[in-house]
Amino acid sequence: YMYRQKKCHDNYTGQNIKMIRTFFNWINDSCGIATGPHHKNFYIQKEEIAIITLTVEQLRFLMFDNDFEAKLSRPLKHAKDVFVLGCMVGLRFSDLCKIKKENIELRDSGHYLKMRSQKTGTDTLVKLPAPAMDILERYKKNKGTLLPVVSLFRFNKNIKKLAELAGWTYPLPRLRTRKGIKSQSQHNTLTPTRFCDALSSHTMRRTSITTMLTSGMPEYVVRKISGHTSDSKAFFRYVSLAQSLMDKEIEKMHVHFEERALVHTA
Structure with a gap:
């Protein structure tokens, strides 16, 4: 329904599915209303939104x-x-x-x-x-x-x-x-x-x-x-982003090595 009719994306859909699972856990565990374990099969889809930062x-x-x-x-x-x-x-x-x-x-x-x-x-x-x-x-x-x-x-x-x-x-x-x-x-x-x-x-x-x-x-x-x-998933997103930025700078240094190698060979 949320994908086909509402055209929602994964994060919003996943948040709603998560609330539905929490609701069924509550009525099973706290209210004593047996509804079965079917809600545990609901899959929560997630997407990684790009981190926007200033240079x-x-x-x-x-x-x-x-x-x-x-x-x-x-x-x-x-x-x-x-x-x-x-x-x-x-x-x-x-x-x-x-x-x-x-x-x-x-x-x-x-x-x-x-x-x-x-x-x-x-x-x-x-x-x-x-x-x-x-x-x-x-x-x-x-x-x-x-x-x-x-x-x-x-x-x-x-x-x-x-x-x-x-x-x-x-x-x-x-x-x-x-x-x-x-x-x-x-x-x-x-x-x-x-x-x-x-x-x-x-x-x-x-x-x-x-x-x-x-x-x-x-x-x-x-x-x-x-x-x-130490186990924060959100923090490792920053680590990954920072590593990609450092890799670009290192690649610039590699270009200088390659240029010098060509000059030396010539």
Whole structure:
């Protein structure tokens, strides 16, 4: 029904099948209503959605291009500050909104951000780079939370506009799977998805984790900062992405070796 009539993709269909299985488990185990084990045969189909992250060059542009910042409205400047900070420290939007002055600790080697994740309850202690402290200093006079707080809907809308003004409007492929078969998404084909339209609050955390991994930071350190467990399937998606990026850079080095070999042979 969901595939043929509703034309749903694997992730949405799988979420509904998962809820149906949970419901049947509940009425069997908790309510004592015997319905049989048929629901355990329901297969939950999944698809891997491409991880959207900013490149280091894009992040540097937001951090240091003063001419671009001068053109932004006040709400967009606030969105840029929160977005850049999130890309540097890897916190979720809900945690960024809770940062207070007492969360900033001064130690011998610099400033640290100490937070407890609202979602997982895990504690993180992250050393803040100078650009992050510059952002927090702009809002040090704020009472309560340091950063300018807006709704998640408004924040996502602002960072999409921010990326559009930055010129990141190149199209992205919309490949989705239905019954495990990849196909071009038929949704809104007249106006293909642009990179700027694909950005959201999740991009901050994904950019931070990917940047840490590609810079050579050990996986266990990144997991400690991000709050992922050692067997987290979501985390290994970042590892795979980071490895593919590093492979491309290594391949560039291999080209230099091949060019030198040709010159030496000649």
